[in-house]
Amino acid sequence: GAGVSQSPSNKVTEKGKDVELRCDPISGHTALYWYRQSLGQGLEFLIYFQGNSAPDKSGLPSDRFSAERTGGSVSTLTIQRTQQEDSAVYLCASSPGHPTPVMNTEAFFGQGTRLTVV
Amino acid sequence: QKEVEQDPGPLSVPEGAIVSLNCTYSNSAFQYFMWYRQYSRKGPELLMYTYSSGNKEDGRFTAQVDKSSKYISLFIRDSQPSDSATYLCAFTSGFQKLVFGTGTRLLVSP
Numbered sequence: 141g142a143g144v145s146q147s148p149s150n151k152v153t154e155k156g157k158d159v160e161l162r163c164d165p166i167s168g169h170t171a172l173y174w175y176r177q178s179l180g181q182g183l184e185f186l187i188y189f190q191g192n193s194a195p196d197k198s199g200l201p202s203d204r205f206s207a208e209r210t211g212g213s214v215s216t217l218t219i220q221r222t223q224q225e226d227s228a229v230y231l232c233a234s235s236p237g238h239p240t241p242v243m244n245t246e247a248f249f250g251q252g253t254r255l256t257v258v
Numbered sequence: 259q260k261e262v263e264q265d266p267g268p269l270s271v272p273e274g275a276i277v278s279l280n281c282t283y284s285n286s287a288f289q290y291f292m293w294y295r296q297y298s299r300k301g302p303e304l305l306m307y308t309y310s311s312g313n314k315e316d317g318r319f320t321a322q323v324d325k326s327s328k329y330i331s332l333f334i335r336d337s338q339p340s341d342s343a344t345y346l347c348a349f350t351s352g353f354q355k356l357v358f359g360t361g362t363r364l365l366v367s368p
Contacts (some may be wrong), residue, residue, distance in 0.1 A: 144301075173355065173356065175358070180266075181360060182264070182346060182358055182359055182360030182361045183302070183346065183358040183361075185355055185356075185357065188354075188355040190353060196354070196355050198355075199355075231301055231302075233301070233356075237353070238353075242290065242307070242309065244290070244350055244352065244353060244354075244356070245290045245304070245307040245350065245356075246304045246307070247302075247304070249301025249302050249303070250301055251300065251301055
């Protein structure tokens with residue numbers, strides 16, 4: 141694909157339900173990020189995958205949030221027992237990630253998944 | 259103290275004005291300093307990056323980094339209505355996560 145693809149583009153869910161958000165990064169990119177952006181706010185870091193290294197999960201706001209990246213490609217962000225404060229745009233990005241650190245500076249973002257918890 | 263501080267704006271200027279956008283940061287490990295631009299309902303896109311201190315120019319855009327003051331700036335010359343967007347500073351120490359500022363909303367009026 142030409143860019144980072146996220147699905148679904150919009151998701152409305154009832155409070156307490158689980159949701160799964162999918163990200164297809166650019167082929168060959170070893171670094172993958174999840175951020176979320178609330179209305180009028182900046183990008184809140186959630187999780188970062190870099191190659192085969194252990195992911196940086198330091199931004200996950202609670203144990204209801206988890207993410208995995210299978211085969212170094214597709215990633216899924218799962219939110220269990222959704223709450224209204226989880227409503228936001230969830231952005232995925234990927235970058236070449238290697239062989240030099242500068243390859244980590246340009247992150248290519250998808251269009252995001254707009255999650256609304258009602 | 260927040261790791262990155264950025265004034266959210268909005269910053270309103272007339273077409274042709276020089277715009278100055280700024281961020282401060284606290285993490286001395288940051289080595290790469292970036293500016294992203296985000297149009298409404300789109301993902302951010304990289305404008306330019308700078309490694310370590312100094313200036314970098316790309317057309318109407320100039321990025322400045324002062325590591326001693328932990329302060330970075332983005333200057334836009336001859337601003338255009340099409341420059342209206344949110345500008346986010348971003349930082350990384352290398353093979354680490356990108357840390358973003360909250361973004362400054364810029365409005366350039368014709």
